Amino acid sequence: MEEELTCAINLVISNIPVTEKRMQEIRDGTKNDKSLRILKRMILNAWPDSQSQIPEEVRPYWNFRDELSEADGVLLKGERLIIPSCLQQDILQRIHMGHMGITKCTQRAREVVSWPGMNKEITEMVDKCDACQNYQYSNQKEPMVQGQIDPGRTLGHGGYRPVPVGWC
Secondary structure (H helix, E strand, C coil): CHHHHHHHHHHHHHHCCCCHHHHHHHHHHHHHCHHHHHHHHHHHHCCCCCHHHCCHHHHHHHHHHHHEEEECCEEEECCEEECCHHHHHHHHHHHHCCCCHHHHHHHHHHCCEECCCHHHHHHHHHHHCHHHHHHCCCCCCCCCCCCCCCCCEEEECCEEEECCCCCC
C-alpha cells in the first residue's frame, strides 16, 4: 500500500508543469520555510485530534489536512504544489503576467499551486493592477434582453413568422 501511494505521488509530481530549476527552488524554499517544515512534520507524523493542539503556523492547513502529502522534498495539496512564502510573490507575478483578471488568474493558479490566502492575494494583485483596471470592462458580455413575443408567432431566420398549424 505504501509503495502504491509513493508511486502515485511521484506520478503527480512528474506531471506538474514546472521546470526542474523551479522545482529545486521550491524544494529549497520548502526546506527553509519554518511553517512548511512544521507542516511536513505534521504530514509525516500524523495530525492530532484537535486543531487547538497544532502550532499556529499550520492551522490554515487543518481543514484540508487529509489532502496533504510530501514527496521528493515538496509538499502537495492534492495534485498542487504548496509554494513556500519566499516564492509566492514571484509565482503571483507569473500567474498575473497575461492580465487575465481575477477569475482566470485564480483558475490558472488552482491548476498547479496552492498556499493559504492565495485567492485573496490574487484578487488584491489584480485590483491594484492599472492595466487590469483599465481594461476590466472592455470585454463585458452583453446582458440578455427579454421581451414579449406574440404567442402565435415564433422567431425564425427572417424575423417573426407564423407557427405552422399542427407543428406543436
